Amino acid sequence: MSERNVVWHEGGVTREQRPSLGATVWFTGLSGSGKSTVAVIAERLLVERGVTAYRLDGDNVRLGLNGDLGFGAEDRTENIRRVGEVARLFADAGVVAIVPVISPYRADRDRVRALHARDGLPFLEVFVDTPIEECERRDPKGLYAKARRGEIGDFTGISAPYEAPEKPELRLTPADGDPEQQAERLLALLETMVGEG
Ligand SMILES: Nc1ncnc2c1ncn2[C@@H]1O[C@H](COP(=O)(O)OS(=O)(=O)O)[C@@H](OP(=O)(O)O)[C@H]1O
Numbered sequence: 221m222s223e224r225n226v227v228w229h230e231g232g233v234t235r236e237q238r239p240s241l242g243a244t245v246w247f248t249g250l251s252g253s254g255k256s257t258v259a260v261i262a263e264r265l266l267v268e269r270g271v272t273a274y275r276l277d278g279d280n281v282r283l284g285l286n287g288d289l290g291f292g293a294e295d296r297t298e299n300i301r302r303v304g305e306v307a308r309l310f311a312d313a314g315v316v317a318i319v320p321v322i323s324p325y326r327a328d329r330d331r332v333r334a335l336h337a338r339d340g341l342p343f344l345e346v347f348v349d350t351p352i353e354e355c356e357r358r359d360p361k362g363l364y365a366k367a368r369r370g371e372i373g374d375f376t377g378i379s380a381p382y383e384a385p386e387k388p389e390l391r392l393t394p395a396d397g398d399p400e401q402q403a404e405r406l407l408a409l410l411e412t413m414v415g416e417g
């Protein structure tokens with residue numbers, strides 16, 4: 221920002237000069253919906269096909285870069301802002317950034333979408349639309365049980381909101397098959413958007 225005496229410094233490499241075109245695949249959905257499972261498979265399939273892909277998992281990023289953030293609304297917004305900026309850098313560098321994060325607020329996700337659109341970078345929002353009853357039945361980390369007992373506050377879907385996307389590029393439901401089939405659907409769509417996958 222100019223009032224901070226900081227100005228953008230142009231580089232000498234165009235996007236076309238880089239070995240590959242990047243993109244961001246942004247997963248959103250409740251805890252336990254299957255975001256990480258599908259993201260892990262999608263990353264593996266892409267790498268097996270020679271595409272440079274890298275996963276920025278919500279839990280993992282919160283163990284490092286975003287270790288200072290909690291789960292209140294403001295911290296979640298900051299979490300998504302930072303992960304979104306990192307994903308944009310990856311995409312600009314020619315990497316397919318795969319980002320499974322709850323990202324419960326529509327406005328936060330839309331800001332990340334706009335950030336990519338501004339730079340002409342492909343952004344694919346994947347809504348992992350698993351009903352909360354099913355997520356709670358799975359409860360692989362026991363978090364829903366803790367939230368029900370009041371041991372975790374601000375828990376998405378229980379004591380904090382989740383705003384579903386209105387127009388995601390892809391919506392995955394349990395009826396779409398197993399996670400491998402869901403990942404294949406995603407890659408087919410990615411291929412139509414960036415010619416990769
Ligand atoms: N209060 C509360 N609400 C939701 N989730 C919680 C909470 N506390 C801890 N966890 C764990 O944090 C993971 C979600 O982190 P995210 O960075 O994806 O969340 S957010 O996008 O900032 O909302 C989430 O991972 P996933 O289950 O993979 O979604 C949980 O393991």
Ligand SMILES: Nc1ncnc2c1ncn2[C@@H]1O[C@H](COP(=O)(O)OP(=O)(O)O)[C@@H](O)[C@H]1O
Pocket residue numbers: 249250251252253254255256257258320358360394397398399
């Ligand atoms: N399509 C699916 N069908 C059945 N179970 C699934 C499916 N996708 C994920 N799971 C299971 O649901 C649980 C939560 O998945 P996970 O990927 O960790 O969700 P999230 O990252 O959204 O919290 C895991 O135990 C996983 O094995």
